[in-house]
Amino acid sequence: xxxxxxxxxxxxxxxxxxxxxxxxxxxxxxxxxxxxxxxxxxxxxxxxxxxxxxxxxxxxxxxxxxxxxxxxxxxxxxxxxxxxxxxxxxxxxxxxxxxxxxxxxxxxxxxxxxxxxxxxxxxxxxxxxxxxxxxxxxxxxxxxxxxxxxxxxxxxxxxxxxxxxxxxxxxxxxxxxxxxxxxxxxxxxxxxxxxxxxxxxxxxxxxxxxxxxxxxxxxxxxxxxxxxxxxxxxxxx
Amino acid sequence: xxxxxxxxxxxxxxxxxxxxxxxxxxxxxxxxxxxxxxxxxxxxxxxxxxxxxxxxxxxxxxxxxxxxxxxxxxxxxxxxxxxxxxxxxxxxxxxxxxxxxxxxx
Numbered sequence: 001x002x003x004x005x006x007x008x009x010x011x012x013x014x015x016x017x018x019x020x021x022x023x024x025x026x027x028x029x030x031x032x033x034x035x036x037x038x039x040x041x042x043x044x045x046x047x048x049x050x051x052x053x054x055x056x057x058x059x060x061x062x063x064x065x066x067x068x069x070x071x072x073x074x075x076x077x078x079x080x081x082x083x084x085x086x087x088x089x090x091x092x093x094x095x096x097x098x099x100x101x102x103x104x105x106x107x108x109x110x111x112x113x114x115x116x117x118x119x120x121x122x123x124x125x126x127x128x129x130x131x132x133x134x135x136x137x138x139x140x141x142x143x144x145x146x147x148x149x150x151x152x153x154x155x156x157x158x159x160x161x162x163x164x165x166x167x168x169x170x171x172x173x174x175x176x177x178x179x180x181x182x183x184x185x186x187x188x189x190x191x192x193x194x195x196x197x198x199x200x201x202x203x204x205x206x207x208x209x210x211x212x213x214x215x216x217x218x219x220x221x222x223x224x225x226x227x228x229x230x231x232x233x234x235x236x237x
Numbered sequence: 238x239x240x241x242x243x244x245x246x247x248x249x250x251x252x253x254x255x256x257x258x259x260x261x262x263x264x265x266x267x268x269x270x271x272x273x274x275x276x277x278x279x280x281x282x283x284x285x286x287x288x289x290x291x292x293x294x295x296x297x298x299x300x301x302x303x304x305x306x307x308x309x310x311x312x313x314x315x316x317x318x319x320x321x322x323x324x325x326x327x328x329x330x331x332x333x334x335x336x337x338x339x340x341x342x
Contacts, residue, residue: 026322044245052249054256056280061248063287068296071244078244079251081283087276089259090267098260107257167332170307173291174328177311178321180284192278193285200286204294212294216286217279224275 009130013121013137020113021141024055025149027175031058032153034172037163038066042154049150053143054111056179057082060213063172069210077213088115095123095131109139188223195219303341307332 028049035045040062048058057078064074089110095118098106117138121131160166184190196216203212259267267273292308293299310331314324335341 023320026320030322030325040241040245044241047245048249052245052252054252056284057248057252060283060287061244063291065241065244067290067294071240071247074244075248075251077283077287078248079255080279082252082255084276084280085252086255086259086262086267087273089256090262091259093260096260103260104257107260108253110256110259165333165336167303167307167329167334167336169291170304170311170332171325171329173288173304173308174311174325175321176284176287176291177308178315178324180281180288181315183281183284189281192281196282196285197289200289201293201299204290204299205297207297209290209294209296213283213286213290216282220278220282221275223278223282224271227274227278228271 006126006129009121009126010133013117013130013134016117016120017134017137017141020117020138021145024113024142025145027055028146028149029153029156030171030175031055031062032150032155033157033160034059034066034153034168034175035062035150036154036157037160037168038062038172040065042158045154046147046150049147052078052082053108053146054082054085055146056112059172059175059179063176064210064213066172067209069213070208073208073210073214077210080214080217085110088112091115092118092135095128096135097128106135106139109135109143111139111142113142114139188227192219192223195223301341303332303335306335306341 031049032045035048035058036042040048048061052058052061060081061074061078064077065071069077089107092106092110092115096106114135118131118135121134123131157163160168163169180193184193196219199219200212200216203215207215288308292304293301307328307330311324311328314327319327
């Protein structure tokens, strides 16, 4: 493999990492704004972006708290949403080949974006160097953009008087919708989405806030079990 | 400690535990068909439930208000392949307009 080819691979990886970082930055602004207008302190909001650092879970934690849910259901919802990162880590482990503190750092950067960019590189080329570079650069780029934009959103939101007058309460479900939208690819995913939505809707008048969302997770369990039982219906990726 | 801090800290620890588990737990434990099928379905179910609850719930009551119109506008934006920030801003702007005009609370 020539040096020129590696240089080209390197440039592609760097460009992609920066564009993905910038794109998540836009999303970080909305997270910061929503968290602070929802009643979290600036520090709590920033701790989530720096230490939890997995967008869907952060939005879920804040969303459940804003909706009047208790700490327990907020924690359960966000941690369950973060469970997918374990499966990303499983896919990434043979590519990254890290141990000790590097593994601890790699785990923190294991999110949707870094995983997608890493798996998009051909790991057989350049002995996996391109894939590894994609992981670390995308992870760091998203981390920097995500935290900077969270701060910008959080600080500007502190200046907002009435979040409802600006429609920020509609921005929260719209954000969740935009997160789930790319996952709705086929009939199966739509059935899960509609089923879970209905379960949460029907249970809302009967259970304390936050619990209906947890109950809807059972739809995923049923769907997962059914998929495996169906002949030839092995799990996707 | 406030309930919010408790949620922030324990939620963060839980999320990190899952991130680390994938890199540390021996493959066969997680690499089973039903486990990964459920893991694929979980984000879809949880996010969809959150969309519905955040659109229609006020505590334990259901309410049709400006949020629903905002989310409907978000659907249109997504169908037009708008990026994340546009989807969110459109939803907020439409909900704010509906309230300003006094059509819905």
